[in-house]
Amino acid sequence: MTLSTETTIGELGIAMGLIETEIDHIVAELGREPNRVELAIFAGMWSEHCSYKSTRELLGTLPTTGDRVLAGPGAHAGAVDVGEGWALAFKIESHNHPSAVEPYQGAATGVGGILRDVVAQGARPVAVMDALCFGDPETPRTRWLQDGVVAGIGGYGNSYGVPNVGGVTVYDQRYEGNPLVNALAAGLVRHDRMRTAAATGPGNALLIVGATTGRDGILGAAFASEELGEDHEHAARRSHVQVGDPFMGKKLMQAMLSLEDGLVACQDLGACGIACATSEMAAAGGSGFDVDLAAVPQREAGMEPFEILLSESQERFMLVVERDQVDVALAHFRAHGVHAAVCGSVTDSGRLRVHHGGETVVDLPAVFVADGTPPQVWDRGSLPTPIAYPGFAAPADLGAVLLDLLGTPGIADVSWLYERYDQTVGNRTVRGPGQGEAAVQKLPGSAAGYAISLVGDGTRCNADPHLGTQSLLGEAVRNLACVGATAVAVSDGINAGSPSNPAEFTRLAETIRGLGDGLRTLGIPVTGGNCSLYNESPSGPIPPTPIIGVIGVIDDITTIPSPAMTPGEVLLLMGTPPRDPGLSTYGRLMTGSEGPAPVVDLEADRRLAAFLVAQSALGRIRTAKDAGSGGLAVALAKLAIRSRIGVDVGGDWSDWALFGEGSGMAWATAGEDEAGSIVEAGAESGVRVERIGTVSGPRFVISGVIDLSLNELTTAYFGGRE
Amino acid sequence: MSDPRAAVIVFPGSNGDRDLLEALGTAGFDSFLHPSRRPLPDDIALAGLPGGFSFGDYWRAGMLASQEPAVRSLAGLIDTGGLVIGICNGFQILVEAGLFPGALSYNDPAGFRHRWVNVRYALEADSPWFRDLDPGATLRLPIAHGEGSYFHPGGFDAVRSQAPLLYEENPNGSVGDVAALLDATGRVLGIMPHPERASDPDLGSEDGSMLFSGARSWVDGHSKPRGGPPSTVHDQSDQRVTTTTGGSP
Numbered sequence: 001m002t003l004s005t006e007t008t009i010g011e012l013g014i015a016m017g018l019i020e021t022e023i024d025h026i027v028a029e030l031g032r033e034p035n036r037v038e039l040a041i042f043a044g045m046w047s048e049h050c051s052y053k054s055t056r057e058l059l060g061t062l063p064t065t066g067d068r069v070l071a072g073p074g075a076h077a078g079a080v081d082v083g084e085g086w087a088l089a090f091k092i093e094s095h096n097h098p099s100a101v102e103p104y105q106g107a108a109t110g111v112g113g114i115l116r117d118v119v120a121q122g123a124r125p126v127a128v129m130d131a132l133c134f135g136d137p138e139t140p141r142t143r144w145l146q147d148g149v150v151a152g153i154g155g156y157g158n159s160y161g162v163p164n165v166g167g168v169t170v171y172d173q174r175y176e177g178n179p180l181v182n183a184l185a186a187g188l189v190r191h192d193r194m195r196t197a198a199a200t201g202p203g204n205a206l207l208i209v210g211a212t213t214g215r216d217g218i219l220g221a222a223f224a225s226e227e228l229g230e231d232h233e234h235a236a237r238r239s240h241v242q243v244g245d246p247f248m249g250k251k252l253m254q255a256m257l258s259l260e261d262g263l264v265a266c267q268d269l270g271a272c273g274i275a276c277a278t279s280e281m282a283a284a285g286g287s288g289f290d291v292d293l294a295a296v297p298q299r300e301a302g303m304e305p306f307e308i309l310l311s312e313s314q315e316r317f318m319l320v321v322e323r324d325q326v327d328v329a330l331a332h333f334r335a336h337g338v339h340a341a342v343c344g345s346v347t348d349s350g351r352l353r354v355h356h357g358g359e360t361v362v363d364l365p366a367v368f369v370a371d372g373t374p375p376q377v378w379d380r381g382s383l384p385t386p387i388a389y390p391g392f393a394a395p396a397d398l399g400a401v402l403l404d405l406l407g408t409p410g411i412a413d414v415s416w417l418y419e420r421y422d423q424t425v426g427n428r429t430v431r432g433p434g435q436g437e438a439a440v441q442k443l444p445g446s447a448a449g450y451a452i453s454l455v456g457d458g459t460r461c462n463a464d465p466h467l468g469t470q471s472l473l474g475e476a477v478r479n480l481a482c483v484g485a486t487a488v489a490v491s492d493g494i495n496a497g498s499p500s501n502p503a504e505f506t507r508l509a510e511t512i513r514g515l516g517d518g519l520r521t522l523g524i525p526v527t528g529g530n531c532s533l534y535n536e537s538p539s540g541p542i543p544p545t546p547i548i549g550v551i552g553v554i555d556d557i558t559t560i561p562s563p564a565m566t567p568g569e570v571l572l573l574m575g576t577p578p579r580d581p582g583l584s585t586y587g588r589l590m591t592g593s594e595g596p597a598p599v600v601d602l603e604a605d606r607r608l609a610a611f612l613v614a615q616s617a618l619g620r621i622r623t624a625k626d627a628g629s630g631g632l633a634v635a636l637a638k639l640a641i642r643s644r645i646g647v648d649v650g651g652d653w654s655d656w657a658l659f660g661e662g663s664g665m666a667w668a669t670a671g672e673d674e675a676g677s678i679v680e681a682g683a684e685s686g687v688r689v690e691r692i693g694t695v696s697g698p699r700f701v702i703s704g705v706i707d708l709s710l711n712e713l714t715t716a717y718f719g720g721r722e
Numbered sequence: 723m724s725d726p727r728a729a730v731i732v733f734p735g736s737n738g739d740r741d742l743l744e745a746l747g748t749a750g751f752d753s754f755l756h757p758s759r760r761p762l763p764d765d766i767a768l769a770g771l772p773g774g775f776s777f778g779d780y781w782r783a784g785m786l787a788s789q790e791p792a793v794r795s796l797a798g799l800i801d802t803g804g805l806v807i808g809i810c811n812g813f814q815i816l817v818e819a820g821l822f823p824g825a826l827s828y829n830d831p832a833g834f835r836h837r838w839v840n841v842r843y844a845l846e847a848d849s850p851w852f853r854d855l856d857p858g859a860t861l862r863l864p865i866a867h868g869e870g871s872y873f874h875p876g877g878f879d880a881v882r883s884q885a886p887l888l889y890e891e892n893p894n895g896s897v898g899d900v901a902a903l904l905d906a907t908g909r910v911l912g913i914m915p916h917p918e919r920a921s922d923p924d925l926g927s928e929d930g931s932m933l934f935s936g937a938r939s940w941v942d943g944h945s946k947p948r949g950g951p952p953s954t955v956h957d958q959s960d961q962r963v964t965t966t967t968g969g970s971p
Contacts, residue, residue: 154834158866159775161737247735247778337734422866423836424919424926425773427741442924557924 078527103148123187135176164421177537214299262325381502469514485552497541578660604664771812784814830895850940
């Protein structure tokens with residue numbers, strides 16, 4: 001972008017992505033036209049990415065309070081009490097557009113950015129998870145994107161020393177032009193060591209620490225708030241993408257977490273860089289800043305004030321330090337091999353004042369910059385009514401259907417992808433990728449632990465965003481219960497198309513409404529998250545895609561179900577298999593059509609989850625796996641593949657009972673002695689539990705309808721990769 | 723009698739330092755973190771080089787770290803009967819420092835790989851690290867590396883007598899399935915898999931703890947020829963660098 005002196009402020013503002021009413025609002029509030037530097041700050045800070053102007057009102061309807069919530073939306077990262085004085089800080093971020101044009105760095109800096117949010121909260125990162133949505137897995141473009149994204153996530157996290165403990169990978173043609181890369185990071189911090197962004201104490205010093213400030217990623221936030229263009233336009237966008245340095249990120253993390261004295265507030269530098277950190281910290285603390293740009297260590301000579309202010313160079317933090325502790329803090333960072341410089345001070349003016357070469361280049365009310373974006377109101381449209389599948393007869397060979405489903409992208413094995421990530425560094429991972437329905441870690445020096453389930457979907461939400469999002473929540477709660485964990489809090493990553501399209505805005509609104517309704521039914525709060533809009537390419541919008549991270553707590557990790565079944569265990573079916581056609585991978589496989597709205601019963605999921613957790617705590621459940629995509633048959637087949645052992649299942653099974661999808665269904669295994677107690681307890685808890693088979697032998701047998709060898713299942717699931 | 727001291731050398735970019743510190747502590751060592759920019763103190767029985775990406779490993783893995791003062795001072799520890807273990811990046815550093823022959827190169831197939839693997843104890847070695855193992859025993863340990871393919875110009879025969887652990891299924895293309903090497907004294911161990919991450923049954927395996935317990939019991943029977951007062955080399959700034967455990971996990 002060139003700041004030509006001939007353009008008017010209005011034209012320039014529009015070119016930067018502001019809309020006319022916003023510019024009018026700025027002029028009215030300031031009582032003057034903003035100068036060009038100030039205008040660039042507004043363009044960044046009032047972009048959708050930073051301001052949530054289209055979604056703030058919708059997100060405001062979500063439940064955010066709960067007994068365990070220690071930090072909610074608005075903090076660097078949400079934080080919940082996970083026991084023994086520990087808080088788990090966690091958050092989801094998207095890095096969709098950068099990853100579309102430069103997959104390695106886009107994904108790497110996405111991980112780096114979400115790790116800094118956790119560190120800003122004062123927490124030591126302990127886990128990363130990733131949710132990836134790609135187009136057809138067989139196209140060269142998808143392979144290029146996927147290889148780059150996976151290498152970038154691994155490249156940053158492995159070097160940083162944080163384990164990747166799982167995630168979700170979705171394939172759908174509609175992500176072909178606009179893949180999604182969302183990452184969740186979690187960290188542990190003692191309750192009393194959590195940090196704040198509120199800048200207070202006039203006279204206290206403003207420090208910038210970490211990497212030097214360069215020209216990378218200028219107005220990346222504004223880039224994230226536009227639709228993606230054609231492929232050939234991507235090259236021009238690469239200057240909006242930042243470059244990550246995990247070695248610096250790690251040194252900076254260690255320096256930040258060991259800084260003891262004099263730290264008043266801190267914030268990581270992400271979207272909109274210094275402009276964002278200073279205005280938000282001042283707004284949070286009811287204070288102001290005087291900033292001297294010449295004191296900001298710069299990577300190159302001759303940077304313009306707006307470039308220094310909006311640079312999204314990675315691996316940087318801003319800190320407010322008590323004035324008499326500045327020398328101690330500077331020495332601390334020097335000892336860690338990390339740059340630190342005083343670049344301003346806290347004032348009681350409420351204004352963000354920025355000086356450059358003896359001139360005041362910015363003088364704005366901080367709260368107005370940080371929180372003053374007028375809500376953007378969009379028209380709603382009507383959504384097409386989901387249509388039932390055209391009728392079809394059940395195939396004669398249901399075993400062949402099971403094999404087809406096991407090889408379907410989204411169900412098929414992706415362990416090759418997780419092998420690119422360090423899963424065990426830090427000695428905390430009790431269940432990593434592929435070892436359980438959710439990731440499990442343990443607290444330092446304790447048998448207590450926590451679990452994280454990261455789920456994502458576009459198919460169910462495309463059919464019905466309100467029900468689809470609830471279905472996704474149900475899936476996460478069941479996943480957690482299968483590792484003995486009780487869900488306590490949620491971080492949400494909402495990915496959607498352009499709100500200017502009435503249908504897409506309606507889908508977005510319905511997604512968030514579904515999230516709120518689901519959370520209220522389950523009694524779980526949301527503690528923060530991310531909204532990524534404008535996920536459209538010339539081939540169209542993505543389906544509405546919520547990525548939901550749910551934290552669960554576990555009193556004693558030594559009693560939780562095992563990853564694998566062993567011979568002789570009794571197989572228990574929990575819940576009721578579907579009877580009727582419903583939205584499912586099976587339905588889509590058979591008909592090729594989108595299908596009806598998903599079948600959801602969150603009360604059933606809640607009952608099932610509470611039951612599984614209680615029985616696990618008693619040490620009765622040997623293994624557990626809930627039914628998700630592909631239904632009960634696929635769930636049991638995956639459990640058999642993981643356990644390298646067959647099953648013999650009785651009962652009467654239709655195609656929809658085997659492959660239909662819905663709520664409240666799971667498999668569990670138990671020893672002979674415990675099985676009866678579980679069935680009895682189920683009757684008392686309102687959960688149907690049926691003894692239906694045994695674990696044994698090399699064959700996967702479902703009475704009268706499926707009889708396959710373990711080898712056949714394995715080959716279909718691994719696609720010849722194992 | 724106080725526990726023997728064990729220094730875990732922390733390089734900028736190390737990330738397995740705390741894991742190794744805990745595993746050594748559990749085995750009965752008085753383990754502590756030691757910054758790589760200082761020579762090792764005299765009063766230690768053992769030095770550990772942890773996994774990680776030292777100095778970012780933007781160059782050949784371990785190349786820069788091998789020049790650090792703590793690494794240069796390993797010779798003194800070895801000469802006086804001390805034990806050394808280099809794990810993953812620590813192994814790469816020991817190879818770069820010339821303590822082992824050959825090289826650790828890019829995995830084949832290429833790329834970083836994390837996986838639980840079985841390694842077989844294939845050598846009846848007179849080594850403190852393996853005194854708790856029976857020949858032929860199998861250990862289940864995780865690997866997590868991109869440059870762990872061991873190469874020697876003389877092939878496996880050149881290092882057969884030094885290779886205590888062999889992969890049951892070779893994950894990285896190492897010659898002769900080599901997963902670890904011992905030096906001529908048997909006291910210096912370089913190992914690509916992570917025994918320190920397999921020292922807690924809750925985390926999948928405690929097979930790795932046998933290496934540390936072996937080392938610990940060996941130390942009791944072999945007092946070092948020299949001793950001295952406890953080290954006080956840590957100045958205030960070092961404490962701040964290396965002792966970050968205070969209120970964090």
